[in-house]
Amino acid sequence: MKTSDxxxxxxxxxxxVAMVPFVFRLPFWIILWCLFLWGYILLxxxxxxxxxxxxxxxxxxxxxxxxxxxxxxxxxxxxAYVGVLSVMAGLKPLEMRxxxxxxxxxxxxxFIIITGLFESESLAITIYxxxxxxxxxxxxIHINHPGGQLKAKLRLSALIIMQAIPLMxxxxxxxxxxxxxLWGIPIQGSGKTGFTDSLSPGNISDLVRSHKTAFxxxxxxxxxxxxxxxxRGIVFEYFDGMRWHQGKKIxxxxxxxxxxxxxxxxxxxxxxxxxxxxxxxxxLSPPPIGRMLHDYTLVSIRKVRQKIRYQLKSYTSYNTxxxxxxxxxxxxxPDRGNPKARELAQKWADDTDNAWQIIxxxxxxxxxxxxxxxxxxxxxxxxxxxxxxxxxxxxxxxxYASAFVFLMRAANIPSRIVGGYLGxxxxxxxxxxxxxxxxxxxxAEVWLDKKGWVRVDPTSAVAPERIESGIEExxxxxxxxxxxxxxxxxxxxxxxxxxxLGWDVVNTQxxxxxxxxxxxxxxxxxxxxxxxxxxWKGPVKWILLSVGMISVFVFLFSIRILKKPSAKKDLVxxxxxxxxxxxxxxxxxxxxxxxxxxxxxxxxxxxxDLKASVNEITELYISLRYGHGGEPxxxxxxxxxxxxxxIEN
Amino acid sequence: MMKRFFLKxxxxxxxxSPRALRKKIYILPTRYGxxxxxxxxxxxxxxxxxxxxxxxxxxFLLGSxxxxxxxxxxxxxxxxxxxxxxxxxxxxxxxxxxxFIVRMGAxxxxxxxxxxxxxxxTRGDILPDKGNSVRDNLVSVxxxxxxxxxxxxxxxxxxxxxxxxxxxxxxxLYLDLECTVYPRPFSGFFDPVNADSSAYDNDxxxxxxxxxxxxxxxxxxxxxxxxxxISWKAFSRGQGLLTKEFVTHSGSSVVLDWxxxxxxxxxxxxxxxxxxxxxxxxxxxxxxLRLPGKTIGPDKGEAHKHNCLKxxxxxxxxxxxx
Numbered sequence: 001m002k003t004s005d006x007x008x009x010x011x012x013x014x015x016x017v018a019m020v021p022f023v024f025r026l027p028f029w030i031i032l033w034c035l036f037l038w039g040y041i042l043l044x045x046x047x048x049x050x051x052x053x054x055x056x057x058x059x060x061x062x063x064x065x066x067x068x069x070x071x072x073x074x075x076x077x078x079x080a081y082v083g084v085l086s087v088m089a090g091l092k093p094l095e096m097r098x099x100x101x102x103x104x105x106x107x108x109x110x111f112i113i114i115t116g117l118f119e120s121e122s123l124a125i126t127i128y129x130x131x132x133x134x135x136x137x138x139x140x141i142h143i144n145h146p147g148g149q150l151k152a153k154l155r156l157s158a159l160i161i162m163q164a165i166p167l168m169x170x171x172x173x174x175x176x177x178x179x180x181x182l183w184g185i186p187i188q189g190s191g192k193t194g195f196t197d198s199l200s201p202g203n204i205s206d207l208v209r210s211h212k213t214a215f216x217x218x219x220x221x222x223x224x225x226x227x228x229x230x231x232r233g234i235v236f237e238y239f240d241g242m243r244w245h246q247g248k249k250i251x252x253x254x255x256x257x258x259x260x261x262x263x264x265x266x267x268x269x270x271x272x273x274x275x276x277x278x279x280x281x282x283x284l285s286p287p288p289i290g291r292m293l294h295d296y297t298l299v300s301i302r303k304v305r306q307k308i309r310y311q312l313k314s315y316t317s318y319n320t321x322x323x324x325x326x327x328x329x330x331x332x333x334p335d336r337g338n339p340k341a342r343e344l345a346q347k348w349a350d351d352t353d354n355a356w357q358i359i360x361x362x363x364x365x366x367x368x369x370x371x372x373x374x375x376x377x378x379x380x381x382x383x384x385x386x387x388x389x390x391x392x393x394x395x396x397x398x399x400y401a402s403a404f405v406f407l408m409r410a411a412n413i414p415s416r417i418v419g420g421y422l423g424x425x426x427x428x429x430x431x432x433x434x435x436x437x438x439x440x441x442x443x444a445e446v447w448l449d450k451k452g453w454v455r456v457d458p459t460s461a462v463a464p465e466r467i468e469s470g471i472e473e474x475x476x477x478x479x480x481x482x483x484x485x486x487x488x489x490x491x492x493x494x495x496x497x498x499x500x501l502g503w504d505v506v507n508t509q510x511x512x513x514x515x516x517x518x519x520x521x522x523x524x525x526x527x528x529x530x531x532x533x534x535x536w537k538g539p540v541k542w543i544l545l546s547v548g549m550i551s552v553f554v555f556l557f558s559i560r561i562l563k564k565p566s567a568k569k570d571l572v573x574x575x576x577x578x579x580x581x582x583x584x585x586x587x588x589x590x591x592x593x594x595x596x597x598x599x600x601x602x603x604x605x606x607x608x609d610l611k612a613s614v615n616e617i618t619e620l621y622i623s624l625r626y627g628h629g630g631e632p633x634x635x636x637x638x639x640x641x642x643x644x645x646x647i648e649n
Numbered sequence: 650m651m652k653r654f655f656l657k658x659x660x661x662x663x664x665x666s667p668r669a670l671r672k673k674i675y676i677l678p679t680r681y682g683x684x685x686x687x688x689x690x691x692x693x694x695x696x697x698x699x700x701x702x703x704x705x706x707x708x709f710l711l712g713s714x715x716x717x718x719x720x721x722x723x724x725x726x727x728x729x730x731x732x733x734x735x736x737x738x739x740x741x742x743x744x745x746x747x748x749f750i751v752r753m754g755a756x757x758x759x760x761x762x763x764x765x766x767x768x769x770x771t772r773g774d775i776l777p778d779k780g781n782s783v784r785d786n787l788v789s790v791x792x793x794x795x796x797x798x799x800x801x802x803x804x805x806x807x808x809x810x811x812x813x814x815x816x817x818x819x820x821x822l823y824l825d826l827e828c829t830v831y832p833r834p835f836s837g838f839f840d841p842v843n844a845d846s847s848a849y850d851n852d853x854x855x856x857x858x859x860x861x862x863x864x865x866x867x868x869x870x871x872x873x874x875x876x877x878x879i880s881w882k883a884f885s886r887g888q889g890l891l892t893k894e895f896v897t898h899s900g901s902s903v904v905l906d907w908x909x910x911x912x913x914x915x916x917x918x919x920x921x922x923x924x925x926x927x928x929x930x931x932x933x934x935x936x937x938l939r940l941p942g943k944t945i946g947p948d949k950g951e952a953h954k955h956n957c958l959k960x961x962x963x964x965x966x967x968x969x970x971x
Contacts, residue, residue: 099814100681103681103684103814104684107681107684107685107688110688110711111688111692113707114692114695114696114704114707114708117701117703117704117707118699118701118704121701121702121703125703126703126706129703129706129707130710133707133710133711133714137714137813140812140813140814141811141812141813143814144760144810144811144812144813144814145759145760145774145811145812147759147760147774148759148774156721156812160714160717160718160721160812160813161710161714163713163717164710164713164714164716164717165710165713167709167712167713167716167717168706168709168710168712168713171709171712171713172702172705172706172709175705175709177697178697305700306699306700306701514702515702515703517702518700518702554716554720557717557720558720
């Protein structure tokens with residue numbers, strides 16, 4: 001193997017390690033592309049094949065970039081960026097003959113590492129980032145020092161990282177952060193799960209198949225009863241015959257005026273690239289980052305593009321009778337369509353004026369007619385409400401909610417659909433709830449005089465277990481999406497669940513304290529240590545603090561790193577020097593060219609009286625210095641002999 | 650003071666104390682360091698744009714590591730001790746080789762580059778001395794010696810980019826180094842038949858030449874013995890390297906005379922004389938070198954050869970260059 005070839009396997013390894021976090025996101029051909037090129041390079045090195053010529057490399061480069069462009073389809077977003085980097089990572093090792101090429105390849109590896117971080121900011125990725133930096137830095141050291149031992153390079157890489165960590169922490173907390181973004185964030189295409197601003201049958205049952213976390217809710221006191229855990233997200237007020245839409249948005253300042261038992265909690269919301277914020281039914285007031293609409297839903301001022309955390313208070317039982325902003329929207333139905341449902345509702349309305357009785361009739365209708373709760377309802381034809389109520393009779397929560405609200409409006413009771421989540425998994429290690437996409441739910445609200453909006457969940461008539469224990473209990477086994485089939489793991493399922501919950505606690509703390517750190521938190525932190533932004537002293541103090549802390553660390557490391565060799569204590573040498581000095585004082589100095597035994601001989605001829613002890617000291621010195629350390633007591637004996645020797649003139 | 654050393658053989662020159670040598674150490678980013686800085690700025694901008702805290706963390710980690718590496722680079726170069734140096738005379742247009750024995754400071758010093766201005770770079774590690782062998786940390790630094798005379802290579806550049814290659818730390822050592830550069834031999838004139846008669850202005854009864862030398866016996870090989878005198882027969886018998894010794898008949902001495910050469914150019918004359926000296930030495934002749942104002946010999950052997958060559962090296966040079 002030539003010298004320049006010795007770099008190839010480590011560099012390939014560091015590229016591979018750096019690419020692992022997003023390897024599954026890459027198009028399949030790029031993975032093949034990298035594997036093929038790297039394999040070819042390894043074989044080239046092993047069998048000393050000629051390296052590919054410049055023209056071939058150029059052609060490959062063009063092909064690679066063309067492939068990425070075709071994949072990206074003119075939209076140069078995150079995927080295309082990752083693709084270009086990966087294509088380069090595959091190609092670049094083809095030209096690693098010079099130091100320059102190798103350095104650039106390692107820099108590309110660093111760039112790939114940071115790209116991986118934009119996938120996720122979880123604790124696992126953070127730990128993996130340090131591992132990648134460790135490997136890449138070791139390879140960088142290798143490039144700059146091709147000889148030398150692998151172990152020493154790994155150790156040095158780890159050492160430099162360790163020494164950099166304090167500085168990194170100072171910079172992380174004190175480096176000025178900006179609000180918002182520098183040049184905007186390209187819109188990511190598909191792959192995001194969450195609610196959309198319209199509801200049609202099938203929307204929510206799609207969501208339920210995802211096990212992704214929607215948000216976490218940490219309560220100040222105990223977690224409320226399960227049947228109260230309705231997480232309000234969007235309200236659908238307008239029906240066009242096919243879909244439900246949000247309707248007009250009218251901002252309001254505050255939630256229901258009357259209510260009982262406000263519970264305090266904070267929500268850590270995963271980014272969903274929309275504006276809605278989730279809150280327990282009914283929130284009292286909007287958080288600082290958002291505002292409240294007339295339907296008591298919360299919307300963020302900016303789209304939620306990163307994890308955010310906000311604190312709320314909610315009434316679990318409430319009265320909104322004083323609210324009048326809604327009236328014009330929640331009675332409307334399309335002029336035509338679904339005649340059978342209208343007829344049924346009209347009949348109930350004719351029988352009684354009592355709204356409660358009409359509601360009860362509707363719920364009884366669901367219960368009596370053996371409606372089935374299923375994730376895979378049959379397709380609905382035209383007049384979907386009629387088709388569902390009288391033909392298929394199989395559906396998911398959104399089917400029941402939309403049919404119920406339709407019936408209510410047909411019976412002249414103001415009503416609307418609320419979309420959100422129901423329940424959540426209690427994490428016993430952290431006293432918080434994990435609410436997942438699979439907890440997505442839709443229910444209804446009806447307006448009753450003197451009470452205001454009252455929550456009615458028609459799903460409870462069909463599948464009461466859904467409310468009481470969650471989705472896993474309701475669906476039959478073959479309907480359960482893969483992720484839910486923990487039951488099949490048997491006895492290990494419990495352990496697995498516990499591990500997951502424990503890990504979730506750690507990650508949540510990580511999210512709160514690390515991922516959530518932003519310019520606002522920085523302001524809070526700085527003001528806590530007495531640095532206020534408004535005053536001119538603030539920035540000065542800020543800079544002084546940063547520079548000061550950095551200087552302290554640099555100073556500490558400088559002493560450690562640059563300490564002189566003489567600082568090292570060498571007791572053997574020290575005592576021997578003492579011995580020599582004693583004789584120098586009486587006029588027998590050791591000449592620079594004299595070895596210890598020559599010196600002893602010289603003393604021996606000049607001072608016959610001390611010959612024996614001088615010889616003993618010299619022998620001990622030689623064995624301690626040049627031998628293998630000698631007996632354990634030798635150093636002690638050496639010391640005492642040197643101290644004891646008395647020389648009179 | 651050993652101001653200069655004309656070397657009949659290798660010998661070591663001791664250098665001043667290492668403390669005195671650790672003067673001005675410079676440290677600056679390499680072009681890769683600058684590129685890395687640009688990359689860090691790009692990373693920082695990306696992290697700020699996406700408000701990605703992990704991106705910030707990585708950027709600050711890499712930045713801090715680059716910063717820390719300055720200290721490592723500095724430590725890696727400081728404290729190198731040059732224990733001694735030696736060199737061998739060379740002919741003009743050859744590379745002068747300076748061999749240094751170096752010793753590390755507090756820790757092993759890795760990937761250190763040594764270079765004279767205009768010379769080749771030698772890269773090596775300075776590790777703990779393992780035993781008594783002086784070869785432990787021997788660094789040979791080559792530089793082209795173009796002209797005859799006393800070659801002074803200028804300051805020794807010691808530099809390193811270890812460990813990350815982002816910063817380069819260096820200093821210059823003004824060592825009082827010299828190497829004797831003999832004239833470049835110019836061959837083709839040592840033919841007894843065609844030679845200028847005065848070049849063999851001899852008072853010998855017998856013609857001097859390789860054919861007439863008598864074989865005297867074998868002696869142990871010494872570096873510098875002519876290769877064609879090695880007794881390969883003895884070597885193949887496993888007796889080691891032995892050199893055949895010849896004696897020239899007494900009084901058979903040649904004179905290599907400056908004035909006898911019909912050439913107007915001083916340098917070419919010296920080149921020719923140089924070649925003659927080498928050939929005479931190879932043939933183990935006794936010879937005398939006559940230069941304007943100086944006569945060396947008659948004598949024979951390596952010491953005599955070097956003496957002659959050195960005289961030619963510094964011939965007619967201004968005294969300040971000698």
